[in-house]
Amino acid sequence: xxxxxxxxxxxxxxxxxxxxxxxxxxxxxxxxxxxxxxxxxxxxxxxxxxxxxxxxxxxxxxxxxxxxxxx
Numbered sequence: 666x667x668x669x670x671x672x673x674x675x676x677x678x679x680x681x682x683x684x685x686x687x688x689x690x691x692x693x694x695x696x697x698x699x700x701x702x703x704x705x706x707x708x709x710x711x712x713x714x715x716x717x718x719x720x721x722x723x724x725x726x727x728x729x730x731x732x733x734x735x736x
Contacts, residue, residue, distance in 0.1 A: 682688060706712070715721055 700709070715724065
């Protein structure tokens with residue numbers, strides 16, 4: 666199957682899902698994307714994981730309070 670054929674099939678499936686309302690009511694619908702205006706940080710995923718797992722306090726105690734400011 667050619668790349669264009671795959672693209673057409675994908676677009677058709679997405680369009681059908683939209684028409685059937687499968688994307689209605691998704692979490693975050695109509696809300697801004699968090700951190701969208703922040704400058705790019707290559708460690709964004711690591712920092713989010715650390716915050717989500719509640720490791721911020723442990724790391725701050727071990728490495729100092731300026732842990733998040735380090736580059």
